[in-house]
Amino acid sequence: MLSCKEASRLVSQSQDRRLGWRERMALRLHLAVCDACREFSRQMAWLRQALRHFALRAEQDETVRLPSEAAERIRRALHGHD
Amino acid sequence: MTHISGDALLVEHGDYLYRYALLRLRDPHLAEDAVQETLLAALSAKNGQGFAAKSAVRTWLTGILKHKIIDHFRRAQREAPLPDGEFSDGDLPPGMDDFFLEDGHWTEPPSSLGNPAALLEQQQFWGVLQTCLDRLPKALARIFLLREIEEKENEEICKELEVSTTNAWVMLYRARMGLRKCLEMNWLGDRNAEL
Ligand SMILES: [Zn+2]
Numbered sequence: 001m002l003s004c005k006e007a008s009r010l011v012s013q014s015q016d017r018r019l020g021w022r023e024r025m026a027l028r029l030h031l032a033v034c035d036a037c038r039e040f041s042r043q044m045a046w047l048r049q050a051l052r053h054f055a056l057r058a059e060q061d062e063t064v065r066l067p068s069e070a071a072e073r074i075r076r077a078l079h080g081h082d
Numbered sequence: 083m084t085h086i087s088g089d090a091l092l093v094e095h096g097d098y099l100y101r102y103a104l105l106r107l108r109d110p111h112l113a114e115d116a117v118q119e120t121l122l123a124a125l126s127a128k129n130g131q132g133f134a135a136k137s138a139v140r141t142w143l144t145g146i147l148k149h150k151i152i153d154h155f156r157r158a159q160r161e162a163p164l165p166d167g168e169f170s171d172g173d174l175p176p177g178m179d180d181f182f183l184e185d186g187h188w189t190e191p192p193s194s195l196g197n198p199a200a201l202l203e204q205q206q207f208w209g210v211l212q213t214c215l216d217r218l219p220k221a222l223a224r225i226f227l228l229r230e231i232e233e234k235e236n237e238e239i240c241k242e243l244e245v246s247t248t249n250a251w252v253m254l255y256r257a258r259m260g261l262r263k264c265l266e267m268n269w270l271g272d273r274n275a276e277l
Contacts, residue, residue, distance in 0.1 A: 004188050016251055049202075050202060052233075055231040074118045
């Protein structure tokens with residue numbers, strides 16, 4: 001039987017690689033009997049989704065703009081290049 | 083053939099490129115540098131000259147910026163690499179560590195975040211997530227963002243950042259554990275305080 005520590009590692013790694021047959025079985029068995037790790041596993045899937053939403057929002061957030069002094073510095077650098 | 087001017091690119095795409103860079107580099111100065119390098123590279127490149135559509139130009143610029151960001155990550159990883167193998171103490175801020183007891187049981191079992199889908203609808207939640215990302219050690223945040231936001235394959239990340247696969251798994255695990263814990267502490271903590 002996996003410990004919760006081992007199970008949590010496998011949950012995380014399952015997002016990064018395909019687990020082996022033995023690992024999948026062991027994890028499934030653990031999750032079947034452990035509420036804490038089942039909750040953890042749900043949260044890991046959710047966290048990935050949350051990060052993607054977060055990135056989309058951040059890229060589209062028009063209140064975040066290149067500061068005007070920074071824009072001025074860049075403009076000068078570009079002119080030096082022209 | 084139209085000549086692209088640096089000023090026009092800056093006006094049209096500067097804010098977007100800055101947001102894109104800031105999200106990943108998490109530092110205004112680094113983001114500014116990345117935008118500047120990108121526009122400089124764009125001006126000296128020949129292949130962008132023919133684009134008519136604004137969206138095509140943006141895609142092209144974003145592609146250049148991505149490479150600049152990866153270059154930065156690689157340099158940072160070289161200069162301050164994380165120790166190989168299992169690292170424990172000191173790589174996460176206090177309170178975001180010590181997840182398990184000696185016997186492998188949770189020190190504190192994950193508490194329910196409530197309705198996770200509804201969380202994503204709440205403005206306040208994004209602020210908490212931002213804070214928690216900022217609290218992650220930089221090396222962990224770098225690899226984690228590449229994995230989750232860029233949806234890059236593990237092997238690709240390892241090659242780009244020059245880390246071993248095993249080390250990448252450990253780093254991603256630490257990042258997820260720390261972030262989850264931080265969200266739990268700050269989000270649930272706040273919410274309970276309001277009740
Ligand atoms: Zn468990």
